[in-house]
Amino acid sequence: xxxxxxxxxxxxxxxxxxxxxxxxxxxxxxxxxxxxxxxxxxxxxxxxxxxxxxxxxxxxxxxxxxxxxxxxxxxxxxxxxxxxxxxxxxxxxxxxxxxxxxxxxxxxxxxxxxxxxxxxxxxxxxxxxxxxxxxxxxxxxxxxxxxxxxxxxxxxxxxxxxxxxxxxxxxxxxxxxxxxxxxxxxxxxxxxxxxxxxxxxxxxxxxxxxxxxxxxxxxxxxxxxxxxxxxxxxxxxxxxxxxxxxxxxxxxxxxxxxxxxxxxxxxxxxxxxxxxxxxxxxxxxxxxxxxxxxxxxxxxxxxxxxx
Numbered sequence: 404x405x406x407x408x409x410x411x412x413x414x415x416x417x418x419x420x421x422x423x424x425x426x427x428x429x430x431x432x433x434x435x436x437x438x439x440x441x442x443x444x445x446x447x448x449x450x451x452x453x454x455x456x457x458x459x460x461x462x463x464x465x466x467x468x469x470x471x472x473x474x475x476x477x478x479x480x481x482x483x484x485x486x487x488x489x490x491x492x493x494x495x496x497x498x499x500x501x502x503x504x505x506x507x508x509x510x511x512x513x514x515x516x517x518x519x520x521x522x523x524x525x526x527x528x529x530x531x532x533x534x535x536x537x538x539x540x541x542x543x544x545x546x547x548x549x550x551x552x553x554x555x556x557x558x559x560x561x562x563x564x565x566x567x568x569x570x571x572x573x574x575x576x577x578x579x580x581x582x583x584x585x586x587x588x589x590x591x592x593x594x595x596x597x598x599x600x601x602x603x604x605x606x607x608x609x610x611x612x613x614x615x616x617x618x619x620x621x622x623x624x625x626x627x628x629x630x631x632x633x634x635x636x637x638x639x640x641x642x643x644x645x646x647x648x649x650x651x652x653x654x655x656x657x658x659x660x661x662x663x664x665x666x667x668x669x670x671x672x673x674x675x676x677x678x679x680x681x682x683x684x685x686x687x688x689x690x691x692x693x694x695x696x697x698x699x700x701x702x703x704x705x706x707x708x709x710x
Contacts (some may be wrong), residue, residue: 404540404679406418408444409656418622422505422507426440426442426443426481426596427481427590427592427593427596428479428482428484428514428593429477429478429479429482429586429589429590429593430589430590430593431482431590431593435677436481436604437481437484437485437488438485438488438517439484439487440481441461441479441480441481441483441487441500442459442461442473442479442480442481442500442502442507442508442600443479443507443508443531443600444461444708446551447461447462447463448461448508449461449462450459450517451527451528451531452527452531453457453504453523453524453525453527453528453553454505454512454520454523454524455512455514456510456511456512456514457509457510458501458502458503458504458507458509458510458511458524458528459501459502459509460499460500460501460517460532461499461500461505462498462526462532463482463487463491463498463500464491464494464497464498464576464617465497466494466495466496466497467497467538467539468495468496468497468499468529468532468533468536468538469490469497469498469499469538469539469540469541469689470498470499470501470525470528470529470538470539470540470541470550471483471486471487471490471498471499471500471501471541471546472501472503472525472540472541472542472545472546472547472549472550472560473502473503473506473541473543473544473545473546473672474543474544474545474546474568475503475506475544475545475614475630476544476545476584476611476614476615476677477590477593478543478544478545478546479502479506479507479597479599480500480501480502480507480666482543482628482675483543483600485505485673485674485675485678486541486674486678486681486682486685487500487710488544490541490639490680490687493686499528499532499533501528502526502527503521503524503546503549504520504521504524505610507597507600507601508524508600508601508602509597509602510602510603511602511603511606511609514617514672515526515613515617516550516554516613516614516617517558517577517617518548518617518621518623520623521545521548521552522549522552522553522555522556522557524549524699525549525550525561525600525609526554526556526557527626529553529557529558529560537559537560537561537562538560538561539561539562539563539564539565539689540553540554540561540563540564541564541567541569541685541689542564542565542566542567542569543617543672543674544567544569544645544646544671547564547565547569548566548569548572548623550564550565550566550621551564551569551628551631551635554631554632554633554635555627555630555631558632558633559692561633562634562693562702563634563635563637563688563689563693564631564634564635564639564656565634565635565636565637565685565688565689565695566634566635566636566637566638567638567639567673567674567681568638568639568640568643568645568646568671568672568673569637569639569646569651569652569654570637570639570646570647570649570650570651570652570653571623571628571650571654571657572618572621572622572623572650573624573626574619574620574621575619577615577618577619577621578615578616578619579615579616579619580612580636581611581612581615582608582611583607583611583616586611592648599642609704610623623654625657626659627656628658629657629659631658631660631661632658632659632660633660634661634662634688634693634697634698635658635660635661635662636661636662636663636664636684636685636688637651637654637655637658637661637662637663637664638651638663638665638666638673638681638684638685638689639651639664639665639666639671639673640665640666640668640670640672640673640676640677641665641666641667641668641669641672642668642669642672643669643670643671643673644670644671645671646671648665651663651665655699655701656701658698659698660697660698661698662680662688662696662697662698663699664684664685664697666680666681666684667680669675669681
């Protein structure tokens with residue numbers, strides 16, 4: 404009897420190991436992912452309460468607190484695997500990898516989706532996991548907007564921000580509709596994996612509808628970006644159609660202490676399309692003494708349209 408139980412346990416452990424090894428981000432294709440299944444590394448994963456949900460997170464290393472926030476919708480921490488690996492290799496950061504509300508192993512809750520709610524979630528996480536410290540935030544897409552919103556509404560928590568694939572936004576730019584079944588068609592391997600991870604997979608369409616509705620009505624301009632008082636690196640790929648270059652340049656001119664990095668031959672996921680250029684810019688910004696990060700000297704056009 405004991406032998407049968409032991410065999411069953413070993414079998415379950417082998418399945419768990421296989422599930423972690425075969426971990427994917429959306430539209431990964433034949434690309435090589437990280438050896439660490441970020442977002443599904445249950446050997447170190449934990450939960451923290453934020454408002455009315457439990458959010459899943461993982462911690463790696465020791466040092467200055469640095470939080471990494473993935474993209475939204477079909478985003479997952481694993482898509483940022485090479486970037487997280489490189490941050491860990493610096494051996495100077497305590498890297499917090501967080502799955503945001505409604506993504507991966509994190510709960511969805513019953514709050515109406517908004518940028519303020521996402522910032523409230525993240526601020527609660529920071530206060531609990533890195534109390535009485537100013538942190539660095541590295542966010543991609545939805546994670547970038549959340550990071551900037553934390554800097555706007557809870558500036559006392561943030562030392563610096565790296566915002567990848569995020570610029571000014573006008574209502575209506577993003578579609579208000581999405582079918583989760585389309586995600587299944589686009590990448591069934593990822594779709595099936597996420598359903599296994601989600602606490603409430605039957606609410607995925609509910610999440611997607613609320614999430615895209617929130618994006619469809621979002622307006623972010625001078626009133627938002629001018630309130631980011633901490634140093635910020637704004638980065639985008641030159642072929643990004645989610646956050647086109649001009650929207651990121653506009654935001655760069657509005658944020659007082661902004662630096663700008665345009666990654667060549669790269670789409671929205673510039674850290675996948677041109678990692679060397681992405682990492683060079685990001686590393687330089689993160690390692691710079693905070694007192695030296697006063698933003699780039701901005702050259703205005705003749706009409707001073709950004710003043």
